[in-house]
Amino acid sequence: MENLVYIALFAPFVSSLFAALFGMTERKVWIGIVASILLGISWISSVTLAYHIYITGEPIHVTMMDWINAGDIHIPFGFVVDQVSVTMMSVVTTVSTVVHIYAIGYMDHDKSFNRFFSYLSAFVFSMMILVMSDNFAGLFIGWEGVGVCSWLLIGFWYHKEDLPREQNPSISPSWAANEAFIVNRIADLGMLVGIFVIYWNTGTLQYDEVFAQLPNLSPHILTIAAIALFIGAMGKSAQFPLHTWLTDAMEGPTPVSALIHAATMVTAGVFLVIRANPLFAMTPDVSFFIASLGTFVAFYAASMALVERDLKRIIAYSTLSQLGYMFAAAGLGAYWIALFHLAAHAFFKALLFLGAGNVMHAMHDELDVFKMGELRKKMKGTWIYMTLASLALGGLPPLAGYWSKDAIIETAFNEHTYFLWFILVVTAGMTAFYSFRQIFLTFHGEDRHTALGFHPHEMYKFVLVAMSPLAVLAVITGWFMKDYEEFITELLPAYEMSEHTHHLTAYLGLIVLAFAISGIVLAYFKYARTGKNAFKQDANVEQGFIFKLLKNQYYVPAIYERFITEPYKVISGILWTSVDVKIVDATVDGIAKFLYTSGDKTRSMQTGNLSNYLNWMAVGGVILLVVAVISAMIA
Amino acid sequence: MIGLSHYLIVSAIIFSIGLVGVLRRRNLLMLFFATEVMLNAVNIAFAAISHYYNDLTGQMFAFFIIAIAASEVAVGLGILIVLFKRYGSLDLDELSSMRG
Amino acid sequence: MYEIIAFYLFSALTIGLFLVTVMSKNVLYAMTSLAAGMVLISGFFFVLGADFLGVVQLIVYVGAVMALYSFAMMFFDATRDIKEKNTNSALVFLLGGLSALVLVLMFAAPIHSDAIHALYPMHVGVGNAQDVGIVLFTKYLVPFEVAAVMLLVAMIAGIILAGKKMDKSLTKDTSIDDEILVLKDEK
Secondary structure, three states: OHHHHHHHHHHHHHHHHHHHHOOOOOOOHHHHHHHHHHHHHHHHHHHHHHHHHHHHOOOEEEEEEEEEEEOOEEEEEEEEEOHHHHHHHHHHHHHHHHHHHHHHHHOOOOOOHHHHHHHHHHHHHHHHHHHHEOEHHHHHHHHHHHHHHHHHHHHHHOOOOOOOOOOOOOOOHHHHHHHHHHHHHHHHHHHHHHHHHHHHHHOOOEHHHHHHHHHHOOHHHHHHHHHHHHHHHHHHOOOOOOOHHHHHHHHOOHHHHHHHHHHOHHHHHHHHHHHOHHHHHOOHHHHHHHHHHHHHHHHHHHHHHOOOOEHHHHHHHHHHHHHHHHHHHHHOOOHHHHHHHHHHHHHHHHHHHHHHHHHHHHOOOOOEHHHOOOOOOOOHHHHHHHHHHHHHHHOOOOOHHHHHHHHHHHHHHHOOOHHHHHHHHHHHHHHHHHHHHHHHHHHOOOOOOHHHOOOOOOOOHHHHHHHHHHHHHHHHHHHHHHHHHHHHOOOOOOOOOOHHHHHHHHHHHHHHHHHHHHHHHHHHHHHHOOHHHOOOOOHHHHHOHHHHHHHOHHHHHHHHHHHHHHHHHHHHHHHHHHHHHHHHHHHHHHHHHHHHHHHHHHHHHOOOOHHHHHHHHHHHHHHHHHHHHHHHHHO | OOOHHHHHHHHHHHHHHHHHHHHHOOEHHHHHHHHHHHHHHHHHHHHHHHHHOOEOHHHHHHHHHHHHHHHHHHHHHHHHHHHHHHHOOOEHHHOOOOOO | OHHHHHHHHHHHHHHHHHHHHHHOOOHHHHHHHHHHHHHHHHHHHHHOOOHHHHHHHHHHHHHHHHHHHHHHHHHOOOOOOOOOOOOOHHHHHHHHHHHHHHHHHHHHOOOOOOOOOOOOEOOOOOOHHHHHHHHHHHOOHHHHHHHHHHHHHHHHHHHHHHHOOOOOOOOOOHHHHHHHHHHHHHO
16 A cells, blocks of 8 residues: 555656656657556556545555654655545546646647646646645645646746736736746745744644644644644635735646646645644634635635636636635534535536636637637537536536535534625525626627637547546535545544534525526526527626726735835835945945955066065065964963 | 973074075075075974974974975976076076066 | 083084075085085984984985085086175065064973873884884875875976986087087088
8 A cells, every 4th residue: 555655646756757858849749648647547546545545444654764854853754645635635636637638639739748748747746745745844845846836837838928917917927927926935934934833832743743732732822823824825725815826827728727726736725724624623713714714705706707708717716716615614614524625626627627728729719708609519528518517616416516515505504604604605606607607608699709700629539538537526526425524534523513504404505506596597698698688798887886896806916016016116126226236236346346456456566576475475474473472472 | 401492493593594595595596495494494393392202203204304305306406407498597586477 | 411512513503504505695605505504404313312314314415405406506507606686685684583583482482281292102222213114114104105106206307307408508508519519620
């Protein structure tokens, strides 16, 4: 079993190095195939490990080698495969294997095909380290690793020009990549502080040892550690106010958006909260804040998705919104439900993104849903997949999203946080509305694309086949919720609904369902009809305050631009002209100038006459002698 | 009675004579002579210390100094000859081609 | 008693002879007095009981080095007085005097440390040459071999540096040789 752990971890690494060898050469299809096979091996290992843990219930703990041994710090390269990490491993490898195969078809026209696979596999490796590490230091390494890979992949088309915000809200891939990286730096500082606080107070970074010592710490310390760690989670999982990078990250290739910015990396923050659940369980105030923030983000992101026209950005907002749901569950103490929603969401969201990638591929990188319409006839497979994924996202039974999301909403009711419950229910309705708005605008309604000169064609067969596992999982995952609860609660705290909630479960489910179905129906009447009822852009609505507010993402990017970026630029300019040039540079120049002048002045000593040199040497020698005598006398 | 200090003082005086020679002379050959004087002054000091502390280390160092002096003379004289062939003079004042 | 007489005699003579070496305008005088000073320094060594060192001093310095100098001198013109510009003699004597003063002061000061222990003490009843040999070939074997190699290198260097174009006279104007040849031809 230990070998399987290493295989699962290092197969993506081998894949990355292998593809990197050919990184600068022209496209070679077999590199994508080899990478996919290696990822498949990793997937098989992960699933075998999952089965093994399901059967035995015994976590596997391996220590590869000592990493840092300095003074009292002992940090091994250790990996733990328990119920939580094996869930993450299975999800990550499943989605990434599909995405690898998908990318062979999607990236077939890209000249940096080999480089892409190298980055993608490197990401999977980092993600595996993140989820498998048995200590916070290893987690941090993986955390930074996925950050770097995310940066590389968002900026994959780095050669694209910067555009003004009105034309492209995310300016350019390299701008978006830098934004993502810098925002994550801010959050990672918080995370580092959290890790330091933990180390300072417990003297170790191993999860089990840290958690064993938590009851001995003062509530004050626990709160600081929890807040600092959650700041890290906020950055990686794009929670308000560090959320702007996620929608801009859609500048990356679509497989990247599916894998990193929907299914796996952005859920790392949720994973961290779940992993550190003993800590968050002891800090109820922080946990309640997490739940409230999660609920707020769920609503906030969903509202922006209502008016967005960019297909990928709509899905990005829905990711943001679903991450909010996960945090709401985790903050309310239902850690296993958060993890379950994480897994279910990974499957249907990756499917949705890959479908969007098909559309994008067919429409020659056009993403405006208003320019599509009636694509279902030309792209039947994609239409089925995306409808399925949207049904799952909208929370309709019996698909995965219904079970997991319903459980979260139920939890909010059970905790007597009725306001959160209400917001989450409304958000569920909005989710159904915007996801079907996009489906109807893309695949139904009037044919708007032919007039614009687009001739869409369906994606390759093998790509559609490769996507089928995700479709199956998006449907069936929810059916195994009871089994999964049994499996996961061996490690995570169980979450029991109260008797009162239990009685109302059916009604609560019906309320959510009613909201979701009304959202879909509303979307159908507004966007899917043809003929004289067909959807038209309404200038009155688009001039309205609320529309503009939502369209401009509540002006948050503009506020950041105005109150952070621009003042920072001004301060940098001042520091450059006054401090850097006048103090730092002047000091360095001064030293150089002093040396130069002194050299120039003492050049006359260099007479070329050995006798003069000897005289100078003797002067120096005598001075040294005198100094020696004087210092000896003083001593 | 003659003590260590006596020898060391003689050695210091001879060393200073050598130093004066090094500083004063402009002829390279005479500079070599002055260097020999300095080396010998040091040898006296080593031998004296060796004697008064009953330790052979001083003598050992004196041996190695003699060896080094011999090599220095061999190589140095070779260079002097080359210089003389080249410039026809050994006067330092005339050999100032390295003026900066 | 003899030691005192010997010490003061040798001191006075060596200082005097070396002063001649340093001050003399004539190369021959300088070299002769240097050689005589070297001999007297070996006298110091004998007085100090360093017999072997004294013998080495005689052989190497007075024998080899002086012979080298005298042969080298034959390349240069030794008969003429050396003309030198001694411009800043005040500085020279100041520096020399100051260093002598400081060194003498340093050495005249009493030595306080008692913690000096002989690293390789001399043995009673064993000759100096034997003692030196034992230490030299045990404790200082590597430096000794290195010194041997260094001497070899110096020898080769000296030969190569001095040996180039040995067929040409350095002191005499070659044109005179040509004149002699011409004269011979005329006879």
